[in-house]
Amino acid sequence: MKAIIHPTYFPNIAHFWAIVNADSIHFEVCDNYQKQSFRNRTEIYGANGKLALTVPVTYSQKNRQLSKDVKIANEAQWQVQHLKSLQSAYSMSPFFEFYIDDLMPLFELQFDFILDFNLKCFEFLNNTLQLDIKPIHTSNFEKQPTGKVDLRDLTNRNFKVDSFQTYTQVFTEKHGFISNLSILDLIFNEGPNTELYLKQQKASFV
Template sequence: MNILIYPTAFPNIAHFWAIVNADHIHIEVSDNYQKQSYRNRTEIYGANGKLALTVPVSYTQKNRQLYKDVKIANEEPWQLLYLKSLQSAYSMSPFFEYYIDDLMPLFEKRFDYILDFNLRCLDVLLSSLQLNITPKKTIGFEKTPKDKSDFRHLVKRNTKVNSFEPYTQVFTEKHGFISNLSVLDLVFNDGPNAELYLKRQTLQGVKNS
């Protein structure tokens, strides 16, 4: 499968399903930025249920900007808040201590652009899970891509995806299983088995062969 997909902040499981099950991955970096999407939003499982983490950006709808030109609003201590939320949610998960050191540079280095942060998130996740995947960046925008399965719709927060196979989550006993959270939820809870889990799943009628 040859796919086209957006880079997002710590991709959700649907995003990562597409990445892990693809033969060739093209990362869309040539489009205009749009609000209300997963480009700067990550959903995790906190003590009170689903919790949204956002990277603040400096953007106005009046003046369209390319995704690659949208800056992070670093006036806010978002990296510290992000890290504290992850620690609160997952410090008791089986594989938190195993992976958190790999993630720490993402919260210690200053990133000026949201696209750069998202691309680095993907690189770190692929490396941590020892996945031999090398995505290619687009060099131009195609409204209707040729010879690629278009998964760019997954970046929209209102995109409906089927519920995935349950796995054990830290707060399952309190709130039940929550599907399609950030892949960090799967990684912290399932560790090296995350890749096998993703390969067992199906998405919107698309089955891994």
């Protein structure tokens, strides 16, 4: 399938499942920004259960902005907080030490725009999993894209996704399996098996 999808902050497993299983991916970069979405949010498995990490952005609902023009509010020093949360959540996972050095620069370099940061997150994932996916960036916004499966709704936080096959998570014994977290949860726990896991899953939203 040819799919159109938003680049997001370390996408959840459903989102990344679509990217990995598509024949070609078109990244929507010409849309108007929407608050309360996964564009600037990812969810991980912390010691107390599901934990949301949100990149603060400077955005006004009064004046519509294109997603590519929305700036990150770096004065909040969010990168330090997010890195600490990832370290606390996954330092005991099987593959944390294997990937953390390559991940660190994303929390040390300053990015001005949320879209640029999200694209850099995807670049990390693409390289880490050796996927060689070459997304095409949209050149204009189409409300109803032709010739593509429209998966842009996966960015909405209330989009319902069926539970995926279980895998061992760091805090499974405390809170049970939590499905469809950030792709980082799968990578830190499954490592090189991540792509195979994604290929084996079924999704009802395509």
